[in-house]
Every structure is written in C-alpha cells, then in structure tokens.
Amino acid sequence: MDIELCAVKKFDNITQYLPNKIAIELLRLSDKVKLSANEIRIRCGKPVVVMMPESYVLPDKNHILTQNDISEIFQKLCEYSVYSYQAELSQGFITLHGGHRVGICGTASLDKSGNRTVKYISSINIRIASEHIGCARELVKEVFSEKLCGALIAGPPCCGKTTILRDIALNFSSEGSMKKVVIVDERGELAAIYRGTPQNTLGLFCDVLNGYPKGEGILIALRTLSPDVIICDEVGSEEDAKALCEGVNAGVAVISSVHACNADELYTKNSCKRLLETGAFKKIVFLKGGRCRGIVESIIEVQDKLC
Numbered sequence: 171m172d173i174e175l176c177a178v179k180k181f182d183n184i185t186q187y188l189p190n191k192i193a194i195e196l197l198r199l200s201d202k203v204k205l206s207a208n209e210i211r212i213r214c215g216k217p218v219v220v221m222m223p224e225s226y227v228l229p230d231k232n233h234i235l236t237q238n239d240i241s242e243i244f245q246k247l248c249e250y251s252v253y254s255y256q257a258e259l260s261q262g263f264i265t266l267h268g269g270h271r272v273g274i275c276g277t278a279s280l281d282k283s284g285n286r287t288v289k290y291i292s293s294i295n296i297r298i299a300s301e302h303i304g305c306a307r308e309l310v311k312e313v314f315s316e317k318l319c320g321a322l323i324a325g326p327p328c329c330g331k332t333t334i335l336r337d338i339a340l341n342f343s344s345e346g347s348m349k350k351v352v353i354v355d356e357r358g359e360l361a362a363i364y365r366g367t368p369q370n371t372l373g374l375f376c377d378v379l380n381g382y383p384k385g386e387g388i389l390i391a392l393r394t395l396s397p398d399v400i401i402c403d404e405v406g407s408e409e410d411a412k413a414l415c416e417g418v419n420a421g422v423a424v425i426s427s428v429h430a431c432n433a434d435e436l437y438t439k440n441s442c443k444r445l446l447e448t449g450a451f452k453k454i455v456f457l458k459g460g461r462c463r464g465i466v467e468s469i470i471e472v473q474d475k476l477c
Contacts, residue, residue, distance in 0.1 A: 177300065178204045180268050184296060187246045187266070189239055192218055195229035203227055208300070213293040214240050244291045247272055257381065260286045261357065269299035269362030269369030299362060301370055305330075305464045306337035309455060313469060318349070318398065319452040320418075322445070322472075323427040324436055330463030331427040332359050332403055334455075336370055338425055339401050343373025351376040352395050354387030354402040385409030392420050400424045406441040414450040424450045431459065433470060446472055 181204040185193035196210070199220065209221040214237055220227040247264050248255045258264050264272040273295040276288040313321055323331045339360070342349040355361045355378055362369040363380040372378070377395055379387040384402045386409075391397050400417060405426045417424045428445065430436035436454065437443060445451065451472055458465040 174205060181207060181298060183268055184270060187243060189242055199229060208298055210296040212243060240291050243294060256287060259288055265358050265362055265364055267364050271297045302333055302464060303337060303371060306334050306341060309466055310338060310341045313453050313455060318423045320424045320450045321453045321455060322451040323455050324430040325457035326431050326459040327429060329457040329459050331457060333464050335401055335403060335427055336360050339376055340371055340373045342399050343376040345374055348375060349398040350396060351399045351401060352391040352397040353378045354382055354384050354391060354400060355380050356382060356384050360403055385413040388413035388417055392416055392422065397422055402426045405445055411444045411448050414448040418449050
C-alpha cells in the first residue's frame with residue numbers, strides 16, 4: 171500500500187505545473203487511473219490525454235488547450251527561467267523533481283551562440299516516473315552468479331531496458347553487494363538528476379556522471395572514480411567503442427543497452443558488431459517486446475570469435 175500511495179502522490183505532484191482547471195481535472199481521477207498512468211499528453215488544440223499501457227482517459231474532453239495554456243505550462247515546467255534549462259531543452263526534454271521526464275515539441279531554433287533551442291511550443295509529454303525496484307534481481311543472479319562481467323541488455327524500443335539497467339545498478343550498489351557503481355547518464359534517464367540529486371533509487375555506492383557523452387563519461391569514470399561497474403544506456407558510436415576498450419583493459423565490468431530485437435540483428439548491425447568486438451561484453455540479455463516491459467526472453471554468451 172505504501173508503494174501505491176507513493177505512486178499516487180507522484181502523479182498528484184505533477185499537477186503543480188499545470189493551470190488550475192487542468193490540475194483539478196487530473197486530481198479528480200481515480201487512484202486506479204493514477205497508478206496505471208504512464209504519460210500525460212498535452213497538445214495545443216486538443217484536450218489533455220492521460221495514457222495508460224492499454225488505454226487512455228480524457229479528464230475533460232471539452233477543455234481544449236490553447237497556445238496560452240501551453241505557454242503557461244512550459245514556463246511553469248522551467249520554473250519561469252527557460253534560460254537555466256537550455257542545455258536540457260536542446261536535447262528536447264526537462265527533468266522534474268520526482269524524476270518525471272518532460273518531452274518538449276516545437277520549432278527548432280539556433281540562438282546567437284549557435285546552440286539549438288526550441289520555440290513555438292506545440293505539445294508537451296510528461297512521462298510519469300515509476301520505479302520497479304527488484305525487477306532485475308533474478309537476472310542479476312543468473313547473469314552474474316559466477317563472476318562480475320560485462321553484459322549487454324538488448325531489445326526493441328520501450329521494452330524496459332532502462333528500467334532493468336537502473337535496477338541492476340541498485341543491486342550492485344546495495345550494502346550487500348558493495349560494488350562501486352558509476353552511471354554515465356548522458357540523457358538523464360537512469361538517475362533523473364534534479365538540482366544535483368538523483369530522483370531514482372540507486373543505492374549507497376553509486377556515483378552519477380550526468381549529461382556527459384557516454385564515451386567521455388566512461389573515460390572520466392575510469393580515471394577518477396575507481397569503479398567496479400560502469401552502467402550506461404544505448405551505446406553504439408565509435409567513441410563509445412574506444413572507451414569500452416579502455417574499460418576492458420582496466421578490468422571494469424560495463425553493463426549497457428542496445429536496440430536489437432534478436433541475435434541475428436545484433437550480430438549483423440555494424441554498430442552492434444563493433445561493440446561486441448571490443449570484448450567488453452561477455453553475455454547478452456534479450457528482453458521481450460510488446461506491452462510487458464522488463465521481461466527476459468533469453469540470455470546468451472557472446473560468440474567467441476567476437477571476443
């Protein structure tokens with residue numbers, strides 16, 4: 171019950187960023203809806219839509235959002251200081267207290283310094299933060315039962331790769347495991363840092379490099395934080411591969427994710443082959459696609475010829 175109450179409270183807290191009429195509509199929703207909700211979609215010229223895994227709710231289908239509504243919400247999300255959020259906005263999102271991630275849609279623009287920003291906001295997607303503590307416990311036992319090693323979490327988009335990575339970090343960083351974990355959180359999805367504080371539960375022995383490019387962050391972690399484990403999301407670039415090689419040479423276990431639905435796709439995509447050839451990954455965990463997130467489909471050993 172405590173977990174459910176916490177989830178409901180997280181949903182209710184989002185309403186502080188919304189105009190009063192919209193906030194009242196959302197607060198009136200049942201706890202069942204609030205517990206199931208994963209997104210609040212806000213679009214100019216349309217009513218607010220609360221998305222759930224297999225359905226949606228229109229709190230008030232007659233309340234059509236105006237451009238003034240969108241502008242007011244955007245300003246509140248930025249705490250009336252858009253400039254201080256420019257770095258995040260250039261990547262299309264804002265992180266809120268509680269770990270909620272807000273996607274911003276609008277017209278791309280370059281400022282005088284050549285930095286990309288967004289104007290004429292047309293829609294906002296509030297992704298409601300939820301933690302699934304313990305979801306990787308059995309996976310950790312199976313994959314790392316013999317010894318700590320590098321692992322790649324593979325699967326299609328929206329199958330729970332990031333959720334699994336976050337819980338793996340918590341497993342290793344707990345007082346029982348006592349592994350020094352570094353999360354390289356380029357896009358802020360793993361730790362959800364808000365004003366320097368992780369909004370997600372990561373354990374006692376975890377450090378976060380927030381906003382660093384993955385390759386750069388891995389190298390900084392190796393040189394300054396003496397990690398046992400480095401965790402990052404969605405590796406694939408040449409720079410990532412070079413940094414992974416340094417991690418292998420330093421004896422650090424790297425655990426990351428990649429978009430690949432099956433072994434055939436993983437071994438044929440050039441970016442994936444390059445990652446496997448670094449020797450950083452000994453095991454690959456494939457997650458199932460579909461609406462059920464974080465479900466393990468298979469675990470395989472990396473082919474010897476690629477190690």
